[in-house]
Amino acid sequence: MRIAALCLLLMPWVVQAEEWKVVGDEQFAPYSFVTIEDDLPRGLDVELVEAVMQEAKLPYSLRLYPWERVKRMLDRGDVAMAFQFAGTPERMQQYELVGPIRTGSTVFMTSRKTNLTDWAELDDLSPYIIGQVRGYAYQSDFDKADLRRDSSAQNPRQLVSMLLAGRIDVIVGDRVQLMYFVREQRAEQSVRILAKPLVEMPRYVAFTKGDRTRADPFAAALERLRQAGTLDAIYQRWH
Template identity: 75%
Template sequence: MRSLLLCLLLLLGPAAWAEEWRVVGDEQFAPYSFVSLDSDTPQGLDVELVRAVMDEAGLAYSLRLYPWERVKRMLDRGEVAMAFQFAGTPERMAQYELVGPIRTGSTVFMTRRALAIQDWQELEDLQPHVIGQVRGYSYAADFDQADLARDTSAQNPRQLVSMLLAGRIDIIIGDRTQLLYFVREQRAQEQVRILPRPLVEMPRYVAFAKGDTARAEQFGAALQRLKDAGKLASIYKRWE
């Protein structure tokens, strides 16, 4: 019996010997990571990217999505091996071992078309307005530290967009692709406008606990192989 088990493990390869990685991401970050109403299967661009890298590395893993605050707590407490998708801010880089980026997104300000807000040049230009942002999110170091009026009552980006459309707030901040995804979901494209000047082009990373360099290097090497071979392009294109 023992010999049979050993043969099976050899046939399955290195992943059979390794401990399964618990991988978690944000459940409210469509179209990057989300769970559809009719299925509890994780979906989205970032989900597919992470799966592709894990498969390339030959690693055994489980992937689940949770509320963002829980994702961070699970990683901080050592309950999971890896989490995604973290903004590449100095604060996050000091806190975790970040690997990537797996992609880059544009962080923008969105307002209602009916309002007279045209654009901004300095963050101080936004001081007359209350800016809605998702609680627990990090956007860019200068914005996060700026002396601005903020509404952090939104638990996720979908709720943030709903607050804007309901007139509860005048400006919201977020990933351009994601905000537009939720606007289209409510068929409200004609009601909103994105300010021309983006805040930042923000790279997105996967995160490991500080000091977990072995797993970080393992994931990073597999990610680089896929990038060098051009094998991630088809995933990006599918979610354009």
Template identity: 70%
Template structure:
């Protein structure tokens, strides 16, 4: 019996020592991205997650992949944690969400091609084709609305390119991110953001449903860093 107990304790210690496999979106600049020269993760959210995991004192490794693969890896149990999930009811049913890690403003961006100046109801978008990234969740009512959509974009950079090429009328996404890719193409004068945002969207990290212990460890470390002002310091550095 004593040997069995020792074996179980050794197994528990071994599992605890195994690094968490953490994954995020490789095409979500400036929040998470890889460069053509290296697959090393970069971005604001990468730094936030890195800081929290170091505070939690757990071994980990962070890798970035296409978003659809990120979700599949978490769903199949191939990784222990993933980011950056929108806090929609659908995601809350699927995963143990912890956070928010940060919040971002989800907006509509268009060009001079369209007559729309602002919107009051989702029906105002009925005359237009709205581009969105395949597999992304935006806001519950918008996601369910009966609107003409183009979901062929695989990432936000491609979505901005489609708008600039005139293939779609309007795109939806994170304000900072869309503007980042517009500046990348030196197209600031060609686009405009509608004044009213769709939502102020909190972004969460996700664990498999039922993985309460890892979710607790991350949550407690996140609260400690937020209370100490460390997360604000990281965000302010990226805002400069």
């Protein structure tokens, strides 16, 4: 009994002393992406997570992978933490979410060839084929809505290419990110962002459900940096 009690007392120290394996989406520019030149993780969210880990004085390694693999690694317990998860009720039931580390505006984007200029209800989108990235969560009502969807895109860059090629009518995603890929293809004049956003979506880091031993020190360090203005300074460098 004494040995078991001692193990429980030491567990938080062991978890914090071991190197955390941290993973994120490799196709989520400008928030997280891998550079061709040196194969290193870059992006706003990468810098935010690294700043928190350093503030918490936690040893870590950070790698980026395809999003479906990121989720599988976290679900299997192969990694300590993953980012950047949408703050939907479903995700909150699945994982121990900490944050948000930032908030992004989820919007609908169309080609200027499409006659859709805005929407009021999700039913207004029913005549159109809506492209979305496979495995992404956007917003609960939208995710459950009976709409015509194309979920063949593996990442947001591919989603933008499909819209520009006329394969789909509308795409959904983070405003900053979609425009990043549109500018990459010099196609700003070819697209339209609908005025009404789908949602202002907070983005979180995720731990396995119930893993407060890791979640709590990360949350405390995140709050210290938020209070100090450090997170805002990082955010402004990317905007």
